[in-house]
Amino acid sequence: MQRLLILETTCDETAAAVVTDELEVLASVVASQDELHKKYGGVVPEIASRAHVERILPVIDETLRRASIKPTDLDAVAVANTPGLAGSLVVGVAAAKALCLALDIPLIAVNHLQAHIYACRLAAGRDVFPCLGLIVSGGHSSLYHCRTPLEFDLLGGTIDDAAGEAFDKVASLLGLPFPGGPALDRAAQQGNPKAFDLPRPLLDDPSRLDFSFSGLKTALRYRLCKPGENMPAQPLAPELVSDLAASFTAAVIDCLWGKTALALRKTGLKTLCVGGGVAANSALRARLQVERERAGIELFIPPMRLCTDNAVMGAIAVERLKAGLFESLDLDAFPGLLRPASQKESHQQTQ
Amino acid sequence: MPRTFSFRAQNIQDTERLGTALAAAFPDGVIALDGPLGAGKTRLVQAIAAECGVNRADVVSPTFVLMHEYHGDRPIYHVDCYRLRDDDEYNQLGVDEHYGPPNLVLIEWAGRMERCMPNDRLDVAISPMGSEVREFNFVAHGENATARLAELRRMLT
Numbered sequence: 373m374q375r376l377l378i379l380e381t382t383c384d385e386t387a388a389a390v391v392t393d394e395l396e397v398l399a400s401v402v403a404s405q406d407e408l409h410k411k412y413g414g415v416v417p418e419i420a421s422r423a424h425v426e427r428i429l430p431v432i433d434e435t436l437r438r439a440s441i442k443p444t445d446l447d448a449v450a451v452a453n454t455p456g457l458a459g460s461l462v463v464g465v466a467a468a469k470a471l472c473l474a475l476d477i478p479l480i481a482v483n484h485l486q487a488h489i490y491a492c493r494l495a496a497g498r499d500v501f502p503c504l505g506l507i508v509s510g511g512h513s514s515l516y517h518c519r520t521p522l523e524f525d526l527l528g529g530t531i532d533d534a535a536g537e538a539f540d541k542v543a544s545l546l547g548l549p550f551p552g553g554p555a556l557d558r559a560a561q562q563g564n565p566k567a568f569d570l571p572r573p574l575l576d577d578p579s580r581l582d583f584s585f586s587g588l589k590t591a592l593r594y595r596l597c598k599p600g601e602n603m604p605a606q607p608l609a610p611e612l613v614s615d616l617a618a619s620f621t622a623a624v625i626d627c628l629w630g631k632t633a634l635a636l637r638k639t640g641l642k643t644l645c646v647g648g649g650v651a652a653n654s655a656l657r658a659r660l661q662v663e664r665e666r667a668g669i670e671l672f673i674p675p676m677r678l679c680t681d682n683a684v685m686g687a688i689a690v691e692r693l694k695a696g697l698f699e700s701l702d703l704d705a706f707p708g709l710l711r712p713a714s715q716k717e718s719h720q721q722t723q
Numbered sequence: 724m725p726r727t728f729s730f731r732a733q734n735i736q737d738t739e740r741l742g743t744a745l746a747a748a749f750p751d752g753v754i755a756l757d758g759p760l761g762a763g764k765t766r767l768v769q770a771i772a773a774e775c776g777v778n779r780a781d782v783v784s785p786t787f788v789l790m791h792e793y794h795g796d797r798p799i800y801h802v803d804c805y806r807l808r809d810d811d812e813y814n815q816l817g818v819d820e821h822y823g824p825p826n827l828v829l830i831e832w833a834g835r836m837e838r839c840m841p842n843d844r845l846d847v848a849i850s851p852m853g854s855e856v857r858e859f860n861f862v863a864h865g866e867n868a869t870a871r872l873a874e875l876r877r878m879l880t
Contacts, residue, residue, distance in 0.1 A: 383788055422815045457788040459817060511787030532765055533784045541760050541786075541805075586784070590761030590851070600852045603759075707792060708781065 374447040375439075376693065377432070377471065378686035381464035382456030382484045383511060386427035389683035390439035390446075393690050395494060399438035400684045403427045424463035432467065435683075443475060448698075450480035450689030452487060454706035455512075461705035469701050478698040480689040484681075485514060486524050488647030490688035491679065492672035493521065500672055504641045506632050508656070509648030510536035510553075513583045513628070515635045518645065521691035527635050528581030535624055536650045538585035542592055542620050546613045547606040556617050557653050563611075563618030565655075568595050570623040575630045581638075583627055592620050621655050629659055636669065643670040651679045724869050728861040728876045735855050738763065741879065742770020748875040751797065751824040752867060753841050755833030758849030763857055764831045767849070771829060772799055785831070789816055797825050804832040813839045843867045 373392050380387040386403040436443060451468035453461055472479040489505035505516035505524070513536075514529035533541070536553055543552025548559060570591050573584040595616060597603050607613075632644065644664070650656065651673050664671040678685055692698075732738040745754065745767075754771075756764045769782045775795035785791045785803040793799040800821045807813050813836045821828050822841045833840055840846075843865025850858040863872040 455788075457790060458792060459790075509787075529780075530783055531780050532769075534787065537784060537786045545760055582780070586761070586765060590763075593759070593761040593851075594854065599854065599856065600850070707788070707790075 374693065375441060375445055376480070376687070376689055377435070377446050377449045378482070378683045378689060379428070379432070379449070379451040379464040379468050380482075380484070380487075380681060380683040380686055381424045381428065381460050382452050382454075383460060383681060385681040386424050386431050386463075387681065387683040388428075388431045388435040389686065390435055390441065391684065391687040391690065393447075393693060395687055395690060397494075397684050397687075398441070399435045400682060401431050401435045401438065402680075402682050403431050422459065422463075424460050428463055428467050432471075443471065446471070446475060446477060448472075448478045448480055448689070448693055449475075450482050450686050450692075451703075452482040452484040452686055453703060454481075454483055455708055456484060456705075458705060458707040461707060465703060465705050469703065473701060478693075479701060479703060480692045480697070481699045481703055482686045482689050483524070485512060485516070485647075486518075486521075487685040487688050488679075489516060489518055489524070489645050490521060490691075491647050491674040491682075491685040492645035494684065494687055495674035495678055496672050500643055500645055500670075502641060503643035503645045503670075503672075504632065504635050504639060506628070506644065506646045507648045508535045508628060508646070508650035510534060510540065510650075512648060513585070513650075515581050515631060517635075517639050517641070521688055522695060522697070527639075528583070528631065530583040530585060532584050532586035533589065535583070535585060535628060536648070538589055538624060539621075539650065539653070541589055542617070545589075545593060545596070545603075546616060547608055548613070548617075553650065553653065556621065557655070559610075559614045559617035560621040560655060561614075561618075563614030563616070565618040565622035567615035568592075568619035570595075570619050572623055572626050572630065575627055578634060581631050581635050583631060585624060585627070588620070588623055588627075592616060618655075621653070625653075625656050625659050628656065629663055633663070633667065636667065642668075644672070646671070646673045647679060647685075649680045652676055724873055725876075726863045726869055726872070728872055730859045730861070730879055731852075732857045732859065733855070735766075738767060738855075738857060739770045741859060742767055743774045744875055744878040746771045746774035746827075748871045748878060749827060749845065751827050752871065753822055753828045753830065753844040754847060755830045755840050755844050756847045756849065757832065757834040759851070762849040762851050764849060767847070767859075768801055768829045768831070771827075772801070775799060775827070790818065797827055800826055800828045802828065802830040804830065804835045807836060810836065810839050841865075845872060
C-alpha cells in the first residue's frame with residue numbers, strides 16, 4: 373500500500389490529507405474548519421496569503437498525527453499548483469518540494485479544478501469517467517470535458533464573475549448577512565422566482581459554453597433603484613428580498629443548466645459531475661435532479677465537505693501516481709485559469 | 724496642471740474607448756477603481772487589459788483569489804479589495820511589490836484600502852447613470868499620474 377500526502381493552499385484554506393493508493397482517506401485537515409488554530413495559538417486570518425506560511429506545518433503535522441504515520445511512511449507528496457492566488461499556491465508548492473527533497477520521494481502536481489471533479493469519483497466510490505464536469509464556486513464557474521482522470525479539456529467558463537461570487541455580492545446588495553450564499557439560498561426559498569424578469573446572459577448563444585454573471589448582478593441592482601439613484605434604505609422589505617433572491621437564483625441556475633445541457637449535447641456525455649461550494653445551493657440541486665431524470669443522465673454531487681476546498685479531492689494525484697506522472701523539483705505555481713487558447717502552453721509547462 | 728477630469732460613457736463602446744485610452748496614457752502605474760456593485764469596474768479592467776494584448780476571456784473578477792496577473796504587452800496586476808478587511812491583509816498580499824514600471828496595477832474597490840494606495844496613482848470613481856451610461860470621475864495623485872491624466876484628457880476630448 374502506498375500513502376500520499378496531499379497539500380491544498382490555492383485560496384483561503386490551508387488543507388492537507390493522507391490518502392492511500394486505494395483511495396482510502398487516512399486523515400484530512402482543513403485549517404479554518406478546525407480547532408487547529410486554537411491548539412496552536414493565535415488568530416487565524418481567513419484571507420491573507422502569508423497566513424498559509426504559518427498554518428502549513430501545523431496542518432501537515434496534525435494530518436500525519438491523525439493518520440498515525442511518520443513522514444518517512446509517505447510514498448509521494450501531491451500539491452495543488454494551479455489555479456489560485458500566486459502567493460498562496462507557492463506556499464503549498466514549496467512545502468511539498470521540501471518534503472519530497474528531504475524524504476527522497478516523488479512530487480505530483482494537482483489541478484485544483486480537476487480535483488473538484490474528482491471529489492465526485494471519491495464520493496461515488498466507483499469510476500465516473502468520462503464525464504462532464506461543472507465547477508461552481510466562489511472563484512470559478514467552469515465546464516470541463518473529463519475524458520479520463522488524466523485528461524481534462526476546458527470547454528468554457530465565466531468571463532467575469534464566478535457564480536458563487538455573484539451570489540455573495542447580490543446577497544450583500546440585498547442586505548443579507550455573511551456568508552451571502554447560504555443567506556441568499558434561504559431567502560430565495562421564500563420568494564417567487566418569476567417575480568422579476570432578469571436577463572440570462574449568453575444563454576441564447578449556442579456557440580459559447582461560457583457564463584457571464586456580472587451584467588445579471590447589475591440588472592438586479594437596477595430593479596432596486598434606477599441608474600444614478602441611491603440604493604433604497606436598508607433593510608428592504610423581506611418579501612422584496614425573497615422575490616429578488618429567488619429571481620436572481622433562477623436566472624443563474626438557468627444559465628448554469630443551459631450551458632451544461634449544451635455541453636452534454638455537444639460532447640455526447642451521459643454523466644455529469646458537479647463540484648465547488650455553490651453545489652450546496654438548494655435550488656441548483658433541485659434543478660439538477662429534475663434535469664437528470666429528464667435528460668436521462670447520471671448525476672454526481674459530492675457531500676459538502678468534499679465540495680468546499682479540501683485536500684482529499686487532491687486524491688486525483690493517485691491517478692498520476694499510478695501513471696507515473698511525476699514532477700521535477702522545479703515545479704512552478706500557475707495562478708491563472710488557462711483557457712483553451714492557452715492550454716497548449718500549459719501542457720508544455722506541466723511536462 | 725489640472726488633477727481632475729470627467730468622462731461620460733453613453734454606451735459600452737465609449738467605455739471600451741476609455742479603456743483603450745487608459746492603456747495608452749498609462750503604460751505603467753497604479754489605477755485605483757471604485758464604484759458600487761455592478762458599476763463596471765471589472766468591465767473597464769477588461770477593456771484596458773484587452774488593449775494590452777491580454778485575452779479578454781482571461782480577465783475575470785479577482786474577488787475570490789484577490790489578485791490576477793496577466794501577461795500582455797506589459798505585466799498587469801488585477802487586484803480586488805472587496806474581501807480584504809484591513810491594511811494588514813492588503814500589505815500581506817504584496818501588491819506594493821508591483822507598484823512601479825513596467826507593471827500596470829489595476830485595483831478594484833481601492834477605496835476600502837485607501838491608506839495602502841501609493842502616492843502616485845489615478846483614482847477612478849465610476850457612477851452608473853443608465854443601463855450602459857457611466858460617469859467616470861478621475862483624480863490624479865502625484866506628478867506622474869497628473870501628467871498622464873492630461874494625456875488621457877487630450878486623447879478623449
